[in-house]
Amino acid sequence: MLVFGVCILALALAAYFAKSMLKESKGSAKMQEVAGAIREGAEAFIKRQYTTIAIIALIIAVVLYAIYVLMGKGNLALTTSLAFLFGAFCSAIAGIVGMYVSVRANLRTAAAVGNSAAKATKIALHGGAVSALCIMSLSLLGVSITYYLLGADAQHTPFLIVGFGFGASLVALFAQLGGGIYTKAADIGADLVGKIEANIPEDDPRNPAVIADLVGDNVGDCAGRGADLFESTAAENIGAMILGVAIFSAFGANGVLFPLVGVALGVLASMLGIFFVQPKEHEDPMSALNRGYYATAIIAAVLFYFAINWMLGGNLFFYAAALLGIVLSVLFLWITQYYTDNKYRPVREITEASKTGAATNIIQGISVGFECVAAPVLAIAMGLLVSFWLGSNSGVPNGGLYATAVATIGMLATAAYVLAMDNFGPIADNAGGILEMSGAPASVRKNSDRLDAVGNTTKALTKGYAIGTAALAAFLLFSAYMDEVTQLTGQAFNIVNLSKVEVFVGAMLGAMLVYLFTSLAMRAVSKTAQYMVEEVRRQFKNKGILSGTVKPDYARCVDITTIGALKNMVLPGLLAILLPVAVGLLLKYEAMAAFLMVGTIAGILMALFLNNAGGAWDNAKKYIETGVLGGKGSEAHKAAVVGDMVGDPFKDTAGPSLHVLIKLLATVTLVLAPLFL
C-alpha cells in the first residue's frame, strides 16, 4: 500500500511539474522553430527505435515461451513471457514519457535563461524530474503489480517475476545502445566535417548535422540513462526479493517486501530533495543541485530508520548497512568528480599532456582511465565486505547476503534525484543549442553556457553513480541466481568453483564478452558517423549552405543517423543475449555463474575506464577553452579536441551500454536458468 501510495504521489508530482513547465514561455518564433525540429527528430527516432525493440521483444517472448514449454515447464511459460513483455512495456513507457517532456523542457529553459539563470535551472531540473519520477515509480509499480498478480506468495512469487527484469533489461540495452550510437555518431559526424573540415563553430546553424546532434542528447542521455536506471531498480528489487526469501524465517513476508518499500521511500526522499533546490540568482547552479542531493540523502537516512524499525525488527545492523549504501553513493559521486573535474590532478595532467600533441593527450587520458578504476573498486569491495559482515552479525540466519541487498537499496535511495539531475544535463545542453541556432545575444549564451557546464558535470556524476549501483546490485543478482538454481534442482547450489576447467573457461568467456561488446559498440558509432560525414560533405558541396544563404537539410541527417544507429545496434545487442545462452547451454550452470560474475567484474572495470577517461578528456578540452594553454584554437586545444572525440563513444555509447550489459547478463541467467541445468 505504501509503495502504491508513493508511486501515485510521485506520478502526481511528475504531472504537476510537467503541467507547470509546459505553461512557461516558449521564447521567440525562431527558437520554437529550432526546438520543433529537435522534437520532431527525437520523436521520429524514438518511434522507430521502439518499433524495432518491440519486434525483437516479441520474438524473444515467443522463444522464451517455447523454451519453457520444451523444458517441460509449461506452467511457467505464459507467466514468464507475459512478465517479460510487461517489463519491456513499462520500461518503454517510462522512456517515452521522459523523452516527451525533455524535448519540451529544453525550449522553456532556453526561453527563461535570458532573464534568470535560477529560473532556468529550476525548469530544467523539474523537466528532468518528470522523467525521473515516472521511471522510478513505473519500475516500482511494475514489479509490485507483477508480484501481486502472480500470487503475492512471499516464498515463491519472487522467483516468478524474473521475466519482468529481463524485459526491462532488454529494452534498456537497445535503448542505451541505439541512443548512444545515435548521439555520438551525430556528434562526431557534426564535429569532423563542421568543426574540423569547414572550421565553423559548434552548434552553428549552417551545419546540417547540428539538429541531429541536439536530438542525440535527448535520445542518448535522457532516454538511455532512464532505461538504465529503470532496469537497475527493477533488477535490484527482484534480486533483493529473492534474497528476502532466504530470511523468511526471521521476518516473513516483510523481508521480501522491504526492498520495494525501501526504494519507495527513496523516491519520497528524492521528491522532497527536489524542493530543496531553490537556486539564488548569482549562485553556482551546481551548489543548488548539491544541496538538494544532500537533503535527499539525509531524508532517506531518516526514513530508512523508521522502515527498518517497522519491517526488519529495528535491527541496527541492517540499518547500518542501509546507511553504508547511502554513504557509498556519496563516495561514488566524489570519486567521479575527482577524476573528471578540472580542479583536480587527473584532468590537469591530461591538459598538460596536450601541450605535446594529440598522442600524449591520448596516452595520458588512457592512463587516467585505467587508474580511475582503483578507488571505485576499493569502495565496492569495502561496501560488500562491511555490509556482509554487518549482516552476519545481525543475528539473522543468512543475514549476510541480505545485508548486501539492504546496502544496495540504500545506494538506490537517491536514484530518483540523481536521475533528475542527469536529465538536467541534456535539457540544458539543448537549451544552449537552441539559443545558438536562433542567434541569441552573447550575454544570454553566457548564462546558458554556465548551465551547460553544470549539466556536463551532472551527467558524468550520474554515470559514476549508475555503475556503482550496478556493481553492488550485481552481487545480489548472482546470489539470486544461485538461490534460483537451488530452488529448481532442489539441491543446494552454493559453490562456484573457479578451479574447475569449465568454470574457469566460463569466467574467461565472460570477460571476453565485455571486450567484444565494447568493440562492437564503438565500431557501430564509427560506421554510423561515417554515413553522417558523407552526408554533411555532400550537403556542403552546395556553397550556399556554408555562406548561410541556403538552409541545410537537417531532416535528412536526422534520418540517416536514425537508420544507421538502429541498424548498427543489432549486432552488439544480439551478442549480449546469445553468448551467455551459448555458454550456459554448453558449459552448464556453474560455469554460467562464473561467466556472470567475472563478466560483471570485467564490465564494471571497463565501464569505469570508458566513462571516466571520456569525461576527463571532455573536461580537459573545456578547461583549455577557458583560456588555459592558449585557449581555443591553440595547438594544445587541437590536441585536446582529438582526445574529446575519442572519449565520446567511450563515455556516451560503450560505457553506459556496459552498465546495462552487466544487468542484462544477470537477468538472462535468472530467466534461462532452467536451460543450464
Added chain:
Amino acid sequence: MLVFGVCILALALAAYFAKSMLKESKGSAKMQEVAGAIREGAEAFIKRQYTTIAIIALIIAVVLYAIYVLMGKGNLALTTSLAFLFGAFCSAIAGIVGMYVSVRANLRTAAAVGNSAAKATKIALHGGAVSALCIMSLSLLGVSITYYLLGADAQHTPFLIVGFGFGASLVALFAQLGGGIYTKAADIGADLVGKIEANIPEDDPRNPAVIADLVGDNVGDCAGRGADLFESTAAENIGAMILGVAIFSAFGANGVLFPLVGVALGVLASMLGIFFVQPKEHEDPMSALNRGYYATAIIAAVLFYFAINWMLGGNLFFYAAALLGIVLSVLFLWITQYYTDNKYRPVREITEASKTGAATNIIQGISVGFECVAAPVLAIAMGLLVSFWLGSNSGVPNGGLYATAVATIGMLATAAYVLAMDNFGPIADNAGGILEMSGAPASVRKNSDRLDAVGNTTKALTKGYAIGTAALAAFLLFSAYMDEVTQLTGQAFNIVNLSKVEVFVGAMLGAMLVYLFTSLAMRAVSKTAQYMVEEVRRQFKNKGILSGTVKPDYARCVDITTIGALKNMVLPGLLAILLPVAVGLLLKYEAMAAFLMVGTIAGILMALFLNNAGGAWDNAKKYIETGVLGGKGSEAHKAAVVGDMVGDPFKDTAGPSLHVLIKLLATVTLVLAPLFL
C-alpha cells in the same frame, strides 16, 4: 641427463654462433662508431638496471627469509631464499649474455646487408639464436640444478623450488618494465621533438635522442622479452613438476621430470629448426623464417612422440595434448598475424579511418584491440577444455590437469626458435638505424628496410606467442598453488568459491591490479619521455645541431633515459609485489586464488588488447608509408603517426610487462602461500 646434455649442446651451439658472428665484417669506421655508441649506451643501462634489480632482489631475499622464519618454517627459509637468488641470478645472466651479443650482431648485420640480404638475415637470426639458446638452457639448467641440489625427491622437491621461479619473475618484471619504459620513452621523445617539432626523419643523426632510441630496441625488446620467456619456461616447469606429483602413482618420478625433458626436446627441435633457415637471395626473409618455424614444430612433434613413449607409458591421450599445444602455438601466431598484418581487415580498417583524422584512427584502433581478444581467448578455452578432456580419458588418475600441463609444454616446444626470431627484430632494426646514421646509400637502406619490416612482424608474433603460453601456463600454476596449499595444510584445497564475498572481492581486486599496473606503466613512459623531450629541445636551441655542423650530445640523452626509466619502474613493480601480499594477508588463501585467477584473466585480455592494438596502429602507419592514401606526409599519415605513438607504450611497455605480471602473481602466491593460511 638428457636435459643436461641438451642444455650443454645448446650452449655450445650458442657459443659457436656467437664466435662465427663476431668474425663477420664490421663495416665502415662510421658504422662502427654508431654501433659503439649504441653498445656503450645499452651496456651502461644494463649495468645500472641489474644493479638496481640486485639490490631489490637482496632486500626481498632477506624479507623472504625473515617471513619463513617468523612463520616457524625455518627449515625452508634458507633454501627458498637461496633458490630465489639463484633464479634471479640465472635470469640476469641470460639477459646480459643476450644483450652482449645483440649489440654486436646489429653492426655485422648492417655491414652484410649491402652485399646480401640473405646473409644479413642469417647473421641477425644467429645473433638472436645465441641469446635464445642461452635463455632457454639457463632456465632449464637452473630448475634442474635446483631440483637436484634440493634432494631430487620427486614427491617433495617440486614444492621446494618455487623460490627459483619467483626469482626469475622478479628479474623479468623489472627487466621488462625498465627496458620497456626506456625504449618507448626514448622513441616517443625522439619522435615528438625530432619528427614532429623539427620535422627531421626517423633515425636522423641530428636528433640527440636517436642513439637512446636504438639502445631502447636492445634493452626493451631483447633483454625484456628474453627475461619474459626465461620466466615462462621456469614457472611452467615448476608448475608442471608440482602437478606431476599428483600423478606419481601412475608414472613415478617420470611424471615429475617429463616437463624438463619436454622443454629440452623443444630446445633441440629449435636448434635443428634454425638450420632450416637458409634464405635465398631474392626471397622474402619472412618465408625463410617461417620455414624454420614449421620445421621446429614438426621436429618437436616427432620428438615428443618418443619422449611420451619413454616416460609416460606411450599414453596417446597425453601425446594428443602435446600436439594440441603445438597446434595452439601455430594458431596464436596466425591470429596475431591477422590482427597486425596490413594484408587483413583490422589494419586496413585503421588505415581507412586515418582519412578522417587522428581521432577516428584512435577509435578504430581501440575497437580493433578490444575485438582481437576474442579469438585468442576462444583458442585458450578450447586448449584447456580439450586437453583436460583428453587427460581425464587417459586412464590416469588426476590426468586431466596433467594433460593441460603437457599441452603447455607442447606450446613451449618452439619457444627457443620463437625467441631467436624475436631477437632478430631489434637486431635488424638497429642495423637499419646504424646504416641511416652512417649515411649509407638508398639501395642498402632498401635492403635493410625489408629486414626491419620482417623484424617488426616477428616481434609482434612473439608477443602473441608469449601471451598464449603465459595464459596456458597460468592455469597450471593455479593448480600448483592449490596443490601446495593442500600439502601445507594437509587438507584438500580444491574449491575456489567465487560466490563467497571475500573470494569475490579478491577476484575484483585481481582485475583491478591489472588496470592500475597498466596505468602506472604507461604513466612511467610519459614521465620519462617528458625528461627526454625537454633535453632534446634544450639541445636543439643550439642551431648548429639542426644544421648538422655540431654533433649532438647523444650520451646525455642515453643517461637521462636510463635514470628516468629506472626511477619510474619502481612504483609499478612494487605494486605488483605488494598488492598480492596485502590481499593474501587480509583475505586469506581462497580469496588469493581468486585474485590470482581473475587477475590472470584480466591480464591476458588487457595484454592482448595492448599488444595487438599497438601492433595494428604501427602497421597501419607503415602501410600508409608504402604510398597508400597519399603516403608519407599526407594528412592520413599524420593521423596514423598519432596512432602509432599511442600504441608504443601499449605494445612495448605495458603489454609485455603484463605477461610478466601474470606469472609473477603466480610465483608470488606459490612462494608466500604459507603466509595466507
